[in-house]
Amino acid sequence: MSADRRKPVLVIGLGRFGSAVAHSLMRMGHEVLGVDANPRLVEMMAAELTQTVEADTTDIDALRALGAGEFTSSVVGIGTDIEASVLTVLGLSDLKVPSIWAKATNDNHGRILQRTGAHHIVFPEARMGERVAHLLNGRLIDFIKFDDRFAIAKLAAPGPIVGVTLALSDVRRKYGITVIGIKRLDEDFVYATPDTWVLPDDIMIVSGTIEQIERFAAIRA
Ligand code: ADP
Numbered sequence: 001m002s003a004d005r006r007k008p009v010l011v012i013g014l015g016r017f018g019s020a021v022a023h024s025l026m027r028m029g030h031e032v033l034g035v036d037a038n039p040r041l042v043e044m045m046a047a048e049l050t051q052t053v054e055a056d057t058t059d060i061d062a063l064r065a066l067g068a069g070e071f072t073s074s075v076v077g078i079g080t081d082i083e084a085s086v087l088t089v090l091g092l093s094d095l096k097v098p099s100i101w102a103k104a105t106n107d108n109h110g111r112i113l114q115r116t117g118a119h120h121i122v123f124p125e126a127r128m129g130e131r132v133a134h135l136l137n138g139r140l141i142d143f144i145k146f147d148d149r150f151a152i153a154k155l156a157a158p159g160p161i162v163g164v165t166l167a168l169s170d171v172r173r174k175y176g177i178t179v180i181g182i183k184r185l186d187e188d189f190v191y192a193t194p195d196t197w198v199l200p201d202d203i204m205i206v207s208g209t210i211e212q213i214e215r216f217a218a219i220r221a
Contacts, residue, residue, distance in 0.1 A: 006030055008050070010066070010074040010097075012057050012088055014041045017103050017124055018077025022049055035066060037084075058087035060094060069095035076102040076118070082109050086116050093117025134210070139217035141203065149209040152180070157202040158219045167194035175216040177208035 008031040011022040015036075022032045022045070031050040035057060036042050042054040055062040057078075068074065074097050078085040085102065092100050093116060102118040104110035110121045127145075134140050143153035161169040166179055179192040183203040190196070198204070206213060 007072055008033060010035065010068055010071040011049075011077065012036070012074065013077035013079070013085075013103075014038075014045050014052075015077055015079070017079065018075065019045060021075050021077060026050070033066065033071075056084075057091065058084050060091040063088075063091045063095060068092060068097060071097055073097075073099040074101065076100065079103045079105045079109075082112075085109070086112055089113055089116045089118045134214075137214075139214065143210075143213070145210060149211070150207070151210045151213060152205065152207045153213045153217075154203060154205055155213070155217045157182075157198045157200075157204050158217060160219050161198050162200050162202070164198065165194065166192055166196050166198065169198070171216070175208075175219070176212040177206045177216050180205045180207055 006029050009025050010033050011018050011025070012035045014022065014034050018034070022034050025032050026049060034042070034045050034049040034052040035055050036052075037054065037056045039054045042052045046052045053066060055066060057063055068091070074092050076085060076088050076092070078088060082105070089100060089102050099120070100118045101120040101122065102113045104113055104121050104123050105125065110123060113121050130145075131143070134143060139155060141154045141156070143151050145151045161171060172178055179196070181189045181191050181204070182196060182198065183189045183205070184199060185201055189205070206216065208216070
C-alpha cells in the first residue's frame with residue numbers, strides 16, 4: 001500500500017536513513033510523526049517534522065501511546081540494533097498497521113523482518129554499495145535496478161554502434177538489450193526507433209539485465 005498524499009506517516013528511528021525519509025515525506029506534503037529513543041535527536045528534529053516524540057518503540061504500550069495503530073503507513077529506520085528493529089516491527093504488526101516499511105542491514109535481518117510482519121524491506125547500504133561499484137567501474141553513468149537482475153541504465157554510446165542506425169547495429173539481438181531513448185548534446189531525450197542514428201557523444205538509456213548492460217557498455221570497436 002502506498003502512502004497517500006498528505007496522510008500522516010509514522011517514522012521510527014531518526015538516524016541517517018529515517019531522517020532522510022522523514023524530510024522527503026515532509027517535502028511531499030505528508031504529516032510526519034518522528035519517533036526516536038534518543039532525546040537529543042528528537043529535539044533536533046522537532047522544528048523540521050510535524051511532531052516528534054521520544055519513546056522506546058520496542059515496548060508495545062509505548063507504540064499504543066503514540067497512536068501507532070491509527071497510522072496507515074510506517075517506516076522503521078532502526079538498523080544497528082537488530083533486536084530493537086525486530087521488536088518495533090512486531091509491535092506495529094500486532095497493532096495491525098497496514099503498511100510497514102523497514103530497513104534491514106543484511107539478508108538475515110531482512111528475512112527476520114519479513115517473518116515479523118514488515119510489508120516492504122529495504123537494504124539501503126547493500127543497494128548503495130552495489131550501485132557505487134557499478135558507477136565506479138566507469139561504464140555506466142547511472143542505473144536503476146528493479147528486481148534481482150533487471151535494470152535501466154544511462155551510458156555513453158559504445159564505439160561500435162556509433163554512426164549507424166539501431167536497426168543496423170542490431171543491438172537487441174546481439175546484446176539482448178533494448179534502447180529506450182537517446183540524448184544528444186543540447187537536445188531533449190528522444191525515444192529510440194529502429195531508424196534512430198547513434199552519433200558520437202550520444203547518451204543512451206537502455207534496459208536489460210545488469211549483465212547484458214555491462215557487456216554492452218564494454219564493447220569496443
Ligand atoms: P542509521 O544508520 O540510518 O543512522 P541507526 O540504526 O544507526 O540507523 O539509527 C537508528 C535510530 O534508531 C537511532 O537514532 C536510534 O536512537 C533509534 N533507535 C534505536 N533503538 C530504538 C528504540 N528501541 N526505540 C526508538 N528508537 C530507537
